[in-house]
Amino acid sequence: MKVLIDHISKTYVDRKGERTEALQDIHFAIEENEFVVVVGPSGCGKSTLLNIIAGLLSPTSGQVIFEGTRTNTKPHTAVVFQDFALFPWRTVLKNIVYGLEEKGLNKTEQSTIAEQFISMVGLRGFEKKYPHQLSGGMKQRVSIARALANDPLLLLMDEPFSALDAQTRTLMQYELSRIWEETQKSFLYITHNIQEAVFLGDRVVILSRRPGKVLSIMKIDLPRPRNEHLTVEKKYLEYVNAIWRYIKEQAWEALEEKT
Amino acid sequence: MIEKEIVQDKTYFLQMKEHPWLSVASFVGIFLFWEMVSRMEWVPPLFLPSPSGILLEGWAMLKTGLIFKHILASLSRILWGFVIACSFGVAVGISIGFFSIPEAVGNPIIAATFPIPKIAILPLLILWLGIGEASKVAVIALGVFFPMVINVYTGVKNVDPLLIKAALSLGSNRARIIRKVILPSILPMVFAGMKLGIGIALLLVVAAEMVAADAGIGFMILTAADLMQTKKLMVGLIILSLLGIFFNWLFQKLERVFIPWKQ
Numbered sequence: 380m381k382v383l384i385d386h387i388s389k390t391y392v393d394r395k396g397e398r399t400e401a402l403q404d405i406h407f408a409i410e411e412n413e414f415v416v417v418v419g420p421s422g423c424g425k426s427t428l429l430n431i432i433a434g435l436l437s438p439t440s441g442q443v444i445f446e447g448t449r450t451n452t453k454p455h456t457a458v459v460f461q462d463f464a465l466f467p468w469r470t471v472l473k474n475i476v477y478g479l480e481e482k483g484l485n486k487t488e489q490s491t492i493a494e495q496f497i498s499m500v501g502l503r504g505f506e507k508k509y510p511h512q513l514s515g516g517m518k519q520r521v522s523i524a525r526a527l528a529n530d531p532l533l534l535l536m537d538e539p540f541s542a543l544d545a546q547t548r549t550l551m552q553y554e555l556s557r558i559w560e561e562t563q564k565s566f567l568y569i570t571h572n573i574q575e576a577v578f579l580g581d582r583v584v585i586l587s588r589r590p591g592k593v594l595s596i597m598k599i600d601l602p603r604p605r606n607e608h609l610t611v612e613k614k615y616l617e618y619v620n621a622i623w624r625y626i627k628e629q630a631w632e633a634l635e636e637k638t
Numbered sequence: 639m640i641e642k643e644i645v646q647d648k649t650y651f652l653q654m655k656e657h658p659w660l661s662v663a664s665f666v667g668i669f670l671f672w673e674m675v676s677r678m679e680w681v682p683p684l685f686l687p688s689p690s691g692i693l694l695e696g697w698a699m700l701k702t703g704l705i706f707k708h709i710l711a712s713l714s715r716i717l718w719g720f721v722i723a724c725s726f727g728v729a730v731g732i733s734i735g736f737f738s739i740p741e742a743v744g745n746p747i748i749a750a751t752f753p754i755p756k757i758a759i760l761p762l763l764i765l766w767l768g769i770g771e772a773s774k775v776a777v778i779a780l781g782v783f784f785p786m787v788i789n790v791y792t793g794v795k796n797v798d799p800l801l802i803k804a805a806l807s808l809g810s811n812r813a814r815i816i817r818k819v820i821l822p823s824i825l826p827m828v829f830a831g832m833k834l835g836i837g838i839a840l841l842l843v844v845a846a847e848m849v850a851a852d853a854g855i856g857f858m859i860l861t862a863a864d865l866m867q868t869k870k871l872m873v874g875l876i877i878l879s880l881l882g883i884f885f886n887w888l889f890q891k892l893e894r895v896f897i898p899w900k901q
Contacts, residue, residue, distance in 0.1 A: 430803075433807050434806075434807075435803050435806060435807065453809065454807060454808070454809050456807065457807060457808065458803070458804070458807040460800060460803075460804065462800060464798075464800045464801055464803070464804035465804075466801060466804075466805075466818075466819070466822070467899050468822040468823075468825075468897075468899045469899075477805070477808050477818075478808035478809055481808055481809035481810055481814065482809060509898070509899045510899075511899065525808070526808075529808055529809070
């Protein structure tokens with residue numbers, strides 16, 4: 380299985396007919412079991428790209444192709460959103476089985492699968508809670524479990540930890556790294572945080588400011604499993620600096636534009 | 639020079655104290671004063687009967703069972719009108735909120751008919767549906783329909799688009815989006831519409847019964863006034879107050895049962 384992001388461009392046209400070019404000729408592939416991180420300054424169209432891959436937005440040109448899929452079970456992708464997007468009227472368990480209901484699985488199958496992912500993300504004992512009773516970190520665990528339970532070929536994550544506090548965020552990065560190793564699925568992770576990108580990714584796609592273009596694709600050659608010791612290693616810091624050099628000027632421009 | 643100064647909480651007055659005894663005392667006080675005014679005949683009892691007299695009158699009407707005839711007549715009209723209005727209100731509200739063609743067709747019609755006071759339509763409804771139950775139920779249904787449809791429409795428009803995206807990405811189609819995302823999302827707005835609607839329903843049932851009826855609380859109040867039975871009239875008003883309180887309580891209970899995710 381391989382996902383090809385095939386020369387995607389996106390131009391928004393507003394009501395006055397004014398055009399904003401968000402993405403320009405984005406082209407890269409995501410291999411099977413690969414963890415790809417897209418990193419870029421704010422306003423580089425990262426979320427636009429993710430929505431296009433998830434089938435929630437049409438590109439102006441180009442296409443997203445799933446190659447060599449062994450099954451035709453849809454949907455191919457599942458999304459973990461920045462703001463969790465949990466259904467407030469559903470308990471943790473009911474949120475997690477949402478996609479399974481849509482697939483027409485019976486109750487026993489649903490709860491067997493839900494069980495598995497509830498333990499994987501560490502939500503045991505929270506099954507009957509409503510989202511509003513959970514902390515941000517726990518909510519995002521539910522969202523991850525809900526997405527994974529649907530057994531997607533590609534898991535899409537849109538800055539999933541940026542609504543969390545810094546400490547929770549760090550812990551969730553460790554957790555996510557472990558979960559990826561357990562599931563052996565393809566992940567596409569979007570962030571503006573360079574450290575996070577290097578810590579999590581097999582490859583990092585660096586996008587420029589609007590219109591978002593691929594500046595570089597960097598292979599992150601760091602050992603797994605990845606844990607907190609990694610973040611003080613020389614090689615890790617070199618990767619972080621290398622990416623920062625690409626993004627620095629663009630980030631300054633973005634800062635000055637936002638008055 | 640000030641040696642030391644202790645920081646005061648500037649927000650203390652925002653923490654409103656509760657005065658439960660004051661609520662009870664003022665309520666009782668008003669009735670005692672009223673009783674006194676009537677007993678001393680400062681105002682003729684024909685215009686302002688005493689609270690005790692009204693209660694006794696109410697008790698007598700309870701014993702003869704006469705009162706139930708009127709209450710049941712009004713309640714059944716409210717119930718029918720309310721159920722019809724809520725069903726149509728939710729269905730129409732979702733259609734015009736979710737689909738572009740119903741929105742284009744429905745919105746101007748609603749905007750044009752909404753401002754008409756519904757009681758003004760009653761003569762026309764009587765002309766169409768006759769003087770019986772149908773015209774009364776219809777006027778109540780019309781009155782409740784509008785707040786409901788507007789609330790539901792607003793609710794649909796305010797459904798978090800992120801939740802719709804989440805449902806789509808998990809494999810829902812449009813019909814399932816309506817059932818599993820839109821419907822639960824708008825439930826609080828439906829309840830708000832019901833609370834608005836029940837007030838309107840009480841108003842309209844009384845008005846309709848005053849125009850043409852042979853039973854009902856509105857009819858009872860009007861005939862009592864014609865015969866200068868002020869006590870009986872007052873009993874009617876108390877029943878209306880109690881009905882309003884009851885429906886409010888009922889909807890609050892139902893809301894807690896149906897919307898457990900909101901504390």
